[in-house]
Amino acid sequence: MITDLHSHCERSFDCEIPFAVMCDSAVERGVKVFALTDHCDLTPVSDEAAVMDNIRLSLSDAQMQGGRLDGTLKVVKGIELGQPLHNLPIAEKIVCMEGVDFILCSIHEIIDKQDFYYLNYNNEDVDDLLTKYFEEVLETVRWNKFDSLAHLTYPIRYICGEYGIAVDLSKYSAVIDEILSLLAKNGKALEINSSGLGMKIKETLPPRAIIARFRQLGGEYITIGSDAHLPQNVGYRIDEVFALVRECGFDSVTYFENHKPVKVRI
Numbered sequence: 511m512i513t514d515l516h517s518h519c520e521r522s523f524d525c526e527i528p529f530a531v532m533c534d535s536a537v538e539r540g541v542k543v544f545a546l547t548d549h550c551d552l553t554p555v556s557d558e559a560a561v562m563d564n565i566r567l568s569l570s571d572a573q574m575q576g577g578r579l580d581g582t583l584k585v586v587k588g589i590e591l592g593q594p595l596h597n598l599p600i601a602e603k604i605v606c607m608e609g610v611d612f613i614l615c616s617i618h619e620i621i622d623k624q625d626f627y628y629l630n631y632n633n634e635d636v637d638d639l640l641t642k643y644f645e646e647v648l649e650t651v652r653w654n655k656f657d658s659l660a661h662l663t664y665p666i667r668y669i670c671g672e673y674g675i676a677v678d679l680s681k682y683s684a685v686i687d688e689i690l691s692l693l694a695k696n697g698k699a700l701e702i703n704s705s706g707l708g709m710k711i712k713e714t715l716p717p718r719a720i721i722a723r724f725r726q727l728g729g730e731y732i733t734i735g736s737d738a739h740l741p742q743n744v745g746y747r748i749d750e751v752f753a754l755v756r757e758c759g760f761d762s763v764t765y766f767e768n769h770k771p772v773k774v775r776i
């Protein structure tokens with residue numbers, strides 16, 4: 511059973527596709543459980559009313575498609591909550607919202623910097639950025655108010671993939687272990703994001719070694735997501751990721767209903 515727990519629609523700033531079109535693609539591609547996780551990236555100056563309005567529109571899109579497809583596709587009503595610690599008062603309200611199944615938590619930027627997507631790594635201290643990135647991920651995992659941690663190692667997609675700068679992740683193994691152990695202890699999921707397989711980095715986020723390490727450290731829940739912003743990317747190479755997750759010692763993947771994990775055997 512293919513589960514894709516990470517996708518976007520026109521309610522995200524970087525996507526123009528109506529959710530109905532994404533769902534049609536999910537059905538065509540054999541996806542059985544599909545989450546809409548539109549961006550909700552918080553900054554210290556986020557406009558609370560605008561943030562909440564956009565989430566309500568997105569949740570209503572998900573609700574409507576779940577009804578239209580009438581059991582053909584299970585639609586999970588999710589949010590990709592970016593940088594919750596950058597605006598805790600709003601984040602605390604979002605995580606208490608009614609009608610949300612799934613909070614997928616991301617770090618796309620560290621404080622006083624743009625999204626890692628936009629940085630020019632020829633002018634940056636890469637080690638300092640990564641140290642701050644992993645520290646913020648750890649702080650967010652300590653906050654603990656989410657269901658799954660999205661695309662751990664996100665900056666690597668750009669630093670190694672787009673800029674070709676070599677990074678030895680073993681340098682950060684202590685903090686990565688702390689992140690993975692705490693996720694496992696708290697019963698939270700680790701997302702395996704398949705989008706990187708089609709990019710220059712050519713690997714999942716996080717990569718195999720980190721997935722296997724999560725298992726060793728007691729991790730139980732995995733969510734898999736394509737991070738599709740286009741219909742053709744829904745369910746992108748998810749069968750390969752299922753195989754990878756199995757090789758790393760997991761016998762199930764997870765989706766969420768009202769924040770409760772539901773395991774699907776693989």
Ligand SMILES: [Zn+2]
Pocket residue numbers: 590616618660661
């Ligand atoms: Zn993201």
Ligand SMILES: [Zn+2]
Pocket residue numbers: 516517518590737
């Ligand atoms: Zn995303």
